[in-house]
Amino acid sequence: MPWVVLALWVGVLALASPFAAKLADVQHDRVTDYLPASADSTRVARLQEQLPGGESTELVLVYHRDGGLTAADRTTAREQVARVAGDHALTGAPRGVPSADGATLMYPVATNEPGTDEKKRDAFVEDVREVAHSEGGLTVEVGGTGALATDAAKVYDSLGGPLLYTTVGVVAVLLILIYRSPVLWLVPLAVAGIADYLSMGVAYGLNQAFGTTVSGQSSGIMTILVFGAGTDYALLLVSRYREELRRVERPYDAMRAALRGCGPAVLASSGTVAAGLLCLLAADLNSNRGMGPLGTVGVLCALVTMLTLLPALLVLLGRRVFWPLVPAYGSTPKVRRSLFAAMGTSAGRRPRTVLAAGAVLLGALALGALNLPGAVKQQDSFVDRPESVVAMETLAKAFPEQSAQPIDVLTPTGRAEATLAAIRDTDGVADARRGRTGEGWTEIAVTAAAPPQSAAETATIEALRARLTGSYVGGPSAQQIDLVDTNARDRMIVVPLVLVSVLLILIVLLRSLVAPLMLVAAVVAVWGAALGIGGLVFGPVFGFEGTDPGLGLLSFVFLVALGVDYGIFLMHRMREESMRGADPVATALTALRTTGGVIASAGLVLAATFAVLTNMGLVQLVELGFVIAVGVLLDTFLVRTYLVTSASVALGSKVWWPGRLSRAPETEQRRPEQPGRPERQTEPV
Known part of the structure; x- marks a missing residue:
C-alpha cells in the first residue's frame, strides 16, 4: 500500500509540474491587484x-x-x-x-x-x-509613483526565492532541535517542499480558471502556510505514530492507528483554517480576496501530503527513521516529570485564579492597541528608505505649499471642460491640466495645494468626489483613502463570517457549545493582546510611522483560524479521555500532558515561519509577521497551557454541554498532584 501511494504521488507531481512552473508568469504586483474592487481609485487605474x-x-x-x-x-x-x-x-x-x-x-x-x-x-x-x-x-x-512601485517590486521579488529558502532553513533548524535525529527531520521537510510545489500548480490553475489574483504577498503567505501548517500536522502525526509503535509491532498497523487517533483533529484543524481563509472572498480588497483561495490551497495541499505521502514514507523507512531514539515494540517510555505536567498541576490547583489572572493580563496587553499609529503613508511603507522615498521627502521639504504627486481625475470626454472648470473652482486645488483622451474618457491631472496624504489633501479629494458627479477621482493619495475605508468595511463583514464558520466546525467536531465558545473567545483575546503588543513596539521600538490598514483584518483571520488549531488538538484529546470515563480534572491534565509537547513544538514552528516576514522590506509585511508570530506564541504557551486547561477544570463536565458527555455523572475528582496516568517522558515529538 505505501508503494501505491508513492506511485500516485509521482503521477500527481508529473501533472502539477508544468503548472507550478508557470505561477511566476501570472504573479503581478500592480496597483489594481491591491486596491478595492469597487473603489473610485481602482476604476481610475483601470481606465x-x-x-x-x-x-x-x-x-x-x-x-x-x-x-x-x-x-x-x-x-x-x-x-x-x-x-x-x-x-x-x-x-x-x-x-x-x-x-x-x-x-x-x-x-x-x-x-x-x-x-x-x-x-x-x-x-x-x-x-x-x-x-x-x-x-x-x-x-x-x-x-514619483513609478519609482515607488519599482522599489516595492524589489521587495515583492524577495518573497519568492529568498522567502522560501529562509523558511526552509528556519523549519529545518527547529525540526532538528525537536526530533534530535539526523534523519527524521528530513522527511516532513521534504514532504512540505512537495506540498509547496503542488500548491503552486493548483494556484496557477485557480488563476486560469477563475481569474484569482496572484500577488507577491499572497503567494508568499501561501508558502509560509504550507510549511507552517504542514509541519504542525507532521508533528502531531509523528508524535502519535511514535506512541503507537511502542504498542503495535508492525509500522503499517501503527500508522493506521495513529491516523485513526489524530486524523480527525488534523482534518478539523485544517478545515477551520480553510474556512477562515475562504471568508476573505467576501472582502472587497483585491489583495485580501486573492489571499483567501491561495492560503486555502496551501493549507489543503499541506493536509493532503501530510496525511498520505508522509505516512507512506514513514512506514517504508520503518522504526530506524527515529534513530537514535528508536521506539521499540513493547517498550515503555521513561516516566519523567514534564514541564507541561507541572504547568497543568498549577493550573488545576486554582483554576479560577489562574483564569482570572490570565484574562487580566491579556486585557492589559490589548490596551496597547490604542497606541497603534495611524494608516501608513505610501512613502513610509518601506523599512529601509529607498531612493524614491528620499526623493519624496526632499520634495516635501522643498515644496511644503503643494503636493508633489498628482490627483488623477477621469471624466467623460463630453464633459471634460465643465469638469475642468469645476475642479479649478474647488477649494484646495492649486492646478489642473487636461491629459490624455480615449475610449470616451479624458484624464485630468490635479495638483493639490496641500502636501501628499495630509488632512488638507484628503479634504480636497473628498470635495472633488462630492462635486464631480459621473467622474472618478484616483491617484496614490485617493488609493490610500480607499484602502482605509475598504478595510474598515471588510472587517465588518469578514470578521463575523470567520467567527461563525469556525464556531460551527468546532461545534460539529466537539459536539458541544461551551467548549467551542471557550476556544473562540480565547483566540479573540490572543488577537487583541498581540495587536496591543504591536502598538507598544511598532512606533517606539521599530520606528514605524504608520500601521497597514489591513493589519487588523488579516491578523484576525490568521490568528483565529490558526489558533483554533491548537485548541482542537487539546480538546480532541480531552474528549477522547472523557469518553474513557476519566473525571474532568484528570481529563484536562492528561490531555495537556499528552499534547503539550506537540502543541509547543508546532507553535514554535508556526511562529518562526511567520516571523520570517519580519525580515522583509515592507512595513505591512513586518507588522503582519510580528503580530501573528507573537499571537501564536501567546496562544501556545499561555492560552492553551494555562487558560484553556484552567477553564476546562473549572467547568468540569459542563464544558461538553449540551452533549452527552456533559450529562455523565461526576466522579470524585482526583487531586492533580496525586498519582494518575503515567506522565509522558519529555522525548522528542
Whole structure:
C-alpha cells in the first residue's frame, strides 16, 4: 500500500509540474491587484490602462544642493532631462519647477512606453536613474509613483526565492532541535517542499480558471502556510505514530492507528483554517480576496501530503527513521516529570485564579492597541528608505505649499471642460491640466495645494468626489483613502463570517457549545493582546510611522483560524479521555500532558515561519509577521497551557454541554498532584 501511494504521488507531481512552473508568469504586483474592487481609485487605474499608450509611468527627477543650486547644476539638470526625453517617448515636454529657496529643482516626467508591463516599467525607472545621477555635491534622486512601485517590486521579488529558502532553513533548524535525529527531520521537510510545489500548480490553475489574483504577498503567505501548517500536522502525526509503535509491532498497523487517533483533529484543524481563509472572498480588497483561495490551497495541499505521502514514507523507512531514539515494540517510555505536567498541576490547583489572572493580563496587553499609529503613508511603507522615498521627502521639504504627486481625475470626454472648470473652482486645488483622451474618457491631472496624504489633501479629494458627479477621482493619495475605508468595511463583514464558520466546525467536531465558545473567545483575546503588543513596539521600538490598514483584518483571520488549531488538538484529546470515563480534572491534565509537547513544538514552528516576514522590506509585511508570530506564541504557551486547561477544570463536565458527555455523572475528582496516568517522558515529538 505505501508503494501505491508513492506511485500516485509521482503521477500527481508529473501533472502539477508544468503548472507550478508557470505561477511566476501570472504573479503581478500592480496597483489594481491591491486596491478595492469597487473603489473610485481602482476604476481610475483601470481606465488609465485603456487610454492611448495604456497605463502611464510617472516620475519626478529631484535635483538638490544644500545652500542653493548653481548655474552649472541647472545646466546639468537640463542636459540629463533632455537625454531622458531623447531616449524615451514622454507624454509631454518636461518643465522644471524650482523651489522658493532655490535649493531644489524638480522635473516631472511621464511615459506610456511600459503600459501595464511591470518589467518594462522597472527597466524604464532604472534607465532614468542611470541617466539622472548625482555629481559634484549635486544630489539627484528619482521619485514619483513609478519609482515607488519599482522599489516595492524589489521587495515583492524577495518573497519568492529568498522567502522560501529562509523558511526552509528556519523549519529545518527547529525540526532538528525537536526530533534530535539526523534523519527524521528530513522527511516532513521534504514532504512540505512537495506540498509547496503542488500548491503552486493548483494556484496557477485557480488563476486560469477563475481569474484569482496572484500577488507577491499572497503567494508568499501561501508558502509560509504550507510549511507552517504542514509541519504542525507532521508533528502531531509523528508524535502519535511514535506512541503507537511502542504498542503495535508492525509500522503499517501503527500508522493506521495513529491516523485513526489524530486524523480527525488534523482534518478539523485544517478545515477551520480553510474556512477562515475562504471568508476573505467576501472582502472587497483585491489583495485580501486573492489571499483567501491561495492560503486555502496551501493549507489543503499541506493536509493532503501530510496525511498520505508522509505516512507512506514513514512506514517504508520503518522504526530506524527515529534513530537514535528508536521506539521499540513493547517498550515503555521513561516516566519523567514534564514541564507541561507541572504547568497543568498549577493550573488545576486554582483554576479560577489562574483564569482570572490570565484574562487580566491579556486585557492589559490589548490596551496597547490604542497606541497603534495611524494608516501608513505610501512613502513610509518601506523599512529601509529607498531612493524614491528620499526623493519624496526632499520634495516635501522643498515644496511644503503643494503636493508633489498628482490627483488623477477621469471624466467623460463630453464633459471634460465643465469638469475642468469645476475642479479649478474647488477649494484646495492649486492646478489642473487636461491629459490624455480615449475610449470616451479624458484624464485630468490635479495638483493639490496641500502636501501628499495630509488632512488638507484628503479634504480636497473628498470635495472633488462630492462635486464631480459621473467622474472618478484616483491617484496614490485617493488609493490610500480607499484602502482605509475598504478595510474598515471588510472587517465588518469578514470578521463575523470567520467567527461563525469556525464556531460551527468546532461545534460539529466537539459536539458541544461551551467548549467551542471557550476556544473562540480565547483566540479573540490572543488577537487583541498581540495587536496591543504591536502598538507598544511598532512606533517606539521599530520606528514605524504608520500601521497597514489591513493589519487588523488579516491578523484576525490568521490568528483565529490558526489558533483554533491548537485548541482542537487539546480538546480532541480531552474528549477522547472523557469518553474513557476519566473525571474532568484528570481529563484536562492528561490531555495537556499528552499534547503539550506537540502543541509547543508546532507553535514554535508556526511562529518562526511567520516571523520570517519580519525580515522583509515592507512595513505591512513586518507588522503582519510580528503580530501573528507573537499571537501564536501567546496562544501556545499561555492560552492553551494555562487558560484553556484552567477553564476546562473549572467547568468540569459542563464544558461538553449540551452533549452527552456533559450529562455523565461526576466522579470524585482526583487531586492533580496525586498519582494518575503515567506522565509522558519529555522525548522528542
